Amino acid sequence: MSSSFGTLFRVSTFGESHCKAVGVIIDGCPPGLELTEADIQPQLNRRRPGQSVLSTDRQEADQVVILSGTENGRTLGTPIALQVANKDQRPHDYGDMQDVPRPSHADYTYQKKYGIRASSGGGRSSARETIGTVASGAIAAKILKKKCDIDIIAWVSSVGEIDSVPPNANTITREMVDASLIRCPDQAAAQKMELCVAGLKQEGDSVGGTISCVIRNVPAGLGEPTFEKLEAKLAQAMLAIPATKGFEIGSGFAGTRLRGSQHNDSFVQKSGRLGTETNRSGGIQGGISNGEPIILRIAFKPPATIALPQKSVDFSGKSVVLEAKGRHDPCVVPRAVPIVEGMAALVILDMMLRQEARKALQFK
């Protein structure tokens, strides 16, 4: 296990799908910040199961409680412990799967790694673990907004074969994203995506998708070369989200097909600073932010849990046919939008703290 992330703004999460509670400790939160549960709950609501007809029918309120680290609604600079109770602490939906590792789940690998695993749900590999990321990310995002006016906006950019027209990264808002249940700001594509997902829910199948994310107003200078380049930590953060299979920054894989003379971002004078005419770099050069919007794209595989029968073998190698009985999401991307935003906020705030330390003791 390595359930901690960050150097100066450091989060440590805990909890399995069916234990008493899941949560997170945030160590290194700046003191004096106004903070109550109301700052955190909205992003948890965007993540919670049962929020729309497109997601699982399983309902969890996911109410967050602040246990420590604040007084009279302000942070003390001490560790902030956040907790969300698990409603279903020991369900039986998954019982008969105990001897059979579910295809493309973590049952097999957890068993091999630990010699034991949670008897129901995904245990620690469940997406419930991301509650800690979303909750702590909401705090990080509030700090970034108040101190630097930084915006972090993620949206669904594709579902299965349905691609969407990219929004203007400079003006996209969370409201525009949430205008559709699927969280895609291209309304025409959103309709198709929603139909696709609703159909798959009926069929008992699932589908993958991609999420794009823009981080605006990041000052130039964030990122810690060489091994903690800004894009490297963002890549780690995004690939730590369950079900992710790929990561792109700026021009990504498409950029590999271009020539340097086509790909280079020329510098131009912008209001009060140098900027770049194009942004194929995705806001990062040499591992360090350059002041342009940071643009990411993340690949999510189709959820492994489907209601259709699947051939597999049990742990002893005997052939079986599996049929899942739980209630699951046919497509994770709408609920993963706040997770991507949370991870991005954790990375940016940690890097900002590290750069502030450097600036404070820099010699002219």
Next chain:
Amino acid sequence: MSSSFGTLFRVSTFGESHCKAVGVIIDGCPPGLELTEADIQPQLNRRRPGQSVLSTDRQEADQVVILSGTENGRTLGTPIALQVANKDQRPHDYGDMQDVPRPSHADYTYQKKYGIRASSGGGRSSARETIGTVASGAIAAKILKKKCDIDIIAWVSSVGEIDSVPPNANTITREMVDASLIRCPDQAAAQKMELCVAGLKQEGDSVGGTISCVIRNVPAGLGEPTFEKLEAKLAQAMLAIPATKGFEIGSGFAGTRLRGSQHNDSFVQKSGRLGTETNRSGGIQGGISNGEPIILRIAFKPPATIALPQKSVDFSGKSVVLEAKGRHDPCVVPRAVPIVEGMAALVILDMMLRQEARKALQFK
């Protein structure tokens, strides 16, 4: 700066493009390993500039010296310091660019981050920094091969618009990769790639490409969920390589277009263990290796340094036209193959050490 990587097998690199030397300290290398410079030099040779007509004409021998940590050709378990002298310690090729941040280089961001930057070459952002990764990765790879018969093989899978037929991941060898200068095992594609790169060198332009990598014989159980999932650390490692813009594991972005019923990897009985019939998971499930080959793909942008004139502005915002005079690579992917292999080895060995600690104190 964050020039260290790894928890138990921890490397710390140093050096700029034109200082006295570049190098690396390896802390946590298992004791008793037979080790001399001859174990390390071959991978450095595959990385060094001037090795073929396809790369820069700049020549560097990049001879490694072991300064500490071994005696009589065996490791002591103490830090191993490796060093490569810089031949050109203060060249003048880059001199007139001092006031002009080169497009899509790190000149601008280093200046903003540190308030100062190396006056020539890329300084710390130069690919010379990767010598430490390649050298330490060669040691990690030797340990993985001797202890677990693990193979790590990377190859060029595309150059610009030229894609190649994927090799058999179970049988591809380093010799098959090195059969072409471009390091693509599909000989037909390799020829086209080499022509393309040679042409761009003439033109003074550059092109991007992708590298694929397979890691074979990894035991099930490696990876530290949640924030240090195996794919998350591999993603960080690969995005820490200069010029990378994307990362995929297993089915990657293409997998997002599939349904769960198409994407899931069914378990089957293999010789003495469970395996999967297909490998869209890319050898990792829930952040933990499952015993199948780990398959990665990494995107490299076209090198930013080109000989063609480019419009830009200087630090004061005044328009200029830049013409690079240095000798540079038209395409980095052939030389980046050992860097990808090195990074992969560092991640896998560190995860193996962490899992061995767990296994040793596990209760049955």
Next chain:
Amino acid sequence: MSSSFGTLFRVSTFGESHCKAVGVIIDGCPPGLELTEADIQPQLNRRRPGQSVLSTDRQEADQVVILSGTENGRTLGTPIALQVANKDQRPHDYGDMQDVPRPSHADYTYQKKYGIRASSGGGRSSARETIGTVASGAIAAKILKKKCDIDIIAWVSSVGEIDSVPPNANTITREMVDASLIRCPDQAAAQKMELCVAGLKQEGDSVGGTISCVIRNVPAGLGEPTFEKLEAKLAQAMLAIPATKGFEIGSGFAGTRLRGSQHNDSFVQKSGRLGTETNRSGGIQGGISNGEPIILRIAFKPPATIALPQKSVDFSGKSVVLEAKGRHDPCVVPRAVPIVEGMAALVILDMMLRQEARKALQFK
């Protein structure tokens, strides 16, 4: 804040004196361990306030709850979250001290560091924070006992001017320690100490003391030179306990007065291993355990909270006379015994995990 400790067995604590709860996450606990609250509560009981006439009259039950990381009474290898509710969440005993930093408390330094501080009690600097250490230390100690038969026994060795005769470090037991309320196994000294402490409680004054600790059956080879020598991590751990002012290993300060010919520990053959005739090294040589008992001594200052009036100034610099109204311990050492044991267990287990990783990949 840096509320985490350990590399592979890593604990992260949270909580102030008067927030909703205090607790700890343990990341990296070996899987398969039988574990319930009953394994943890006894050490918390030895630490809790109000346990005897010698300690504060304030009562806290300090009942621990396991929130995550176990199933059916066995650890899953996932993070274990432990929580103890605070009974008094917002008391008013301390109210009128808000403007006056209490002498030799952390009021002043917390205010300077964070620009804000908890309005009552010690906030994060309260000894309630040590609940996380004691609880996680109890788990570490259980693992060490089951895997290696390691015993960790601490006892009060002095109170004020009252010194005690050292027990036989090879045979001292927790029962012998707990035979007196003051937790000193020298019964004659214990009586004097108890009289002294009872008298000071009456007077409203306090007194310091020392705790000694032996760690038996530690295998040779633990400790990570150079900066994480075994004694260095033990020193950090012990000085992280509130109210500590000094640390000794083996011969300590007294050893500085000896000659090498008097101080050196000669090697002798012991049953099946080399051992040393004397143990001035305190079980550690060159930062690494040598198989002999590890012997520590820790200095605790007199508690800063006393009922006697004290001259001081308020934050604005105006002279005041302070009189504490809370209920406090006249001497912390009896209650600090399980804290010392907990810290020692955390250090030893973490070092054991790190050494096991090395041994697993060592070459012969």
Next chain:
Amino acid sequence: MSSSFGTLFRVSTFGESHCKAVGVIIDGCPPGLELTEADIQPQLNRRRPGQSVLSTDRQEADQVVILSGTENGRTLGTPIALQVANKDQRPHDYGDMQDVPRPSHADYTYQKKYGIRASSGGGRSSARETIGTVASGAIAAKILKKKCDIDIIAWVSSVGEIDSVPPNANTITREMVDASLIRCPDQAAAQKMELCVAGLKQEGDSVGGTISCVIRNVPAGLGEPTFEKLEAKLAQAMLAIPATKGFEIGSGFAGTRLRGSQHNDSFVQKSGRLGTETNRSGGIQGGISNGEPIILRIAFKPPATIALPQKSVDFSGKSVVLEAKGRHDPCVVPRAVPIVEGMAALVILDMMLRQEARKALQFK
């Protein structure tokens, strides 16, 4: 091995007593600092062997070279690699001791830990490893002096049974310390100490001693509770120095004998800030600096290498009589003074960087 120290100003050392070189990488040094070898060499000269009749007759020039991280005499913010060549790379003085672990050395424990050890000298456990600490500490101290006027002064406070009168901690200077070869500012005591050490050198014996250290002008607010309290990191740093057996902060062990009413440091108004009338806290309260001088004391055991014959056993358990032939220090404390200063500087600067990060993002 764990040869790194620090979070934001992070040093990683390498080297054994008889390999090619010893050195250190400093990651996180603030950019723009004027820095050449001349800033580092003086402290290395105070540490080097053969500097006076009181130390070993072995001569090493210990000339430091900066390999990376600076240009035109200023730091770039990139890793600074420092190197000192070993003059004697494979001596034979120690050859016949190979089968016999020297009493109170690290031969036995290194062999048990690593299954192999350096064949001569102390290998990694040699005090040559401290060159990295002294060199990097000199840089840290320069930054602390230039940015905050912080002074770090250590001196020998006792040798064997010879105690000295404590100097005025507010006015003691490095010149006053270096006025005697033994580095004790109490001249009467210094004479006795020097006679004692010279006599023991003749006899082939050794003796222990203590070093005291004051750190002046540290701003209030440094230290990261709970596990990285300022005194806890100082304790770790000091116990990581070879041959140390104890650590005290402020009143130390003597303070345990006092009552709270005697020990508490009353606050008083000082010029522009609150201060304390007495300083039994040693400049730290609750793990955080309070603005008063930080006062430490460190215990050093007598050097284990003596010329007198000693009874021991070889690795097979056979009795032998050892007679050391190398040239060694009869007392390490004079040469350890710059090591203590270096360690202190590393801790304080790292803590200052961490606090600056917090202050930059604090909310009012």
